[in-house]
Amino acid sequence: MREALATLTPAERRVAELILSRPHAAMSWSITEMSKFAEASDPSVIRLCRRMGSNGFPALKLELARALARAQQAPRPHPPTTGGDPVAEMMADVLQRSEEALRNAHDDMQPAAVAAAAEAIVKARRIEIYGLGASGFLAQEAQYRMAALGLPAVAYCDPVVQNTTAPLLGKDDVVLALSFSGLTQYLVETVGLARNSGARILSISPAGSPIATAADTNIALNAYRKSDNFLASPTARLALHMILDVLSMAIVERLAGR
Structure with a gap:
């Protein structure tokens, strides 16, 4: 959503910026509350949802909840960087990032x-x-x-x-x-x-x-x-x-x- 800000209309951008600044609160709001707080209209909220690949505001809130849950997951610890084999450390790092990329791809797919x-x-x-x-x-x-x-x-x-x-x-x-x-x-x-x-x-x-x-x-x-x-x-x-x-x-x- 942050990367898409430059492509949004002013009303859609206000909604997106509000969601990005208050993600936890946004999950509890109705579409009417969201449009009121963002000084936008209900159709603007719906258009943003569709731009983000969601069928409506409830679906967008579900995706938001999933994203927040992923962000709160504790990352796997990196292997020690002192005294270790640098190639082994690179291998472990690539494995960790690959696992994360696959997990995110799975969660993002509808x-x-x-x-x-x-x-x-x-x-x-x-x-x-x-x-x-x-x-x-x-x-x-x-x-x-x-x-x-x-x-x-x-x-x-x-x-x-x-x-x-x-x-x-x-x-x-x-x-x-x-x-x-x-x-x-x-x-x-x-x-x-x-x-x-x-x-x-x-x-x-x-x-x-x-x-x-x-x-x-x-x-x-x-x-x-x-x-x-x-x-x-x-x-x-x-x-x-x-x-x-x-x-x-x-x-x-x-x-x-x-």
Whole structure:
């Protein structure tokens, strides 16, 4: 939510800032109280909830409670840094951060979003997967997984190619946009072109980001929040890998039921 502040309307930003400043109190408020305290309207609160990937204010409060519970969990102690093997310490640190990234990815994922994405992919005439930079490698991984299942998927990791193919899509086609930040301007523009052409837009990106907001269905990927450099972070890529694993399993289940 903090990362999405710059993309919100003034009223939505007031609601978000109030939640961030008083998270425990916000969990006890009704939507009417929230809109009153934030000097906003009920629809502004609801729009913020949807930007964050929640169906309504009660669902957002549930996600807030989960986030607070995770924050209160005592972190696993790091191994001693004096007199120890530095490589062993690095191994333990990477393991700890990887476990945390996977746990956060699990908690952030909404089953309904995964199910909706899998259903759309299975029914699609054509699936185009877009990613740039670090997410581009995983776009190719997603293409391989879907092609292995017999699905008509192709990955494009070049913005020029993406902008060329997106306008050619139609209502029976699906775009899956992958983004660690949800802010990449090239990808935002490409998603807009695909939407204008009638394609269904799926995304794996941070809740409330411009790409998530533009998508019909977004699977929340918030791994960047625990990393100082999410684009280079192996744990962020690990979180996206886990989401692709879950999505692939959901696709297999639907193909088996045909």
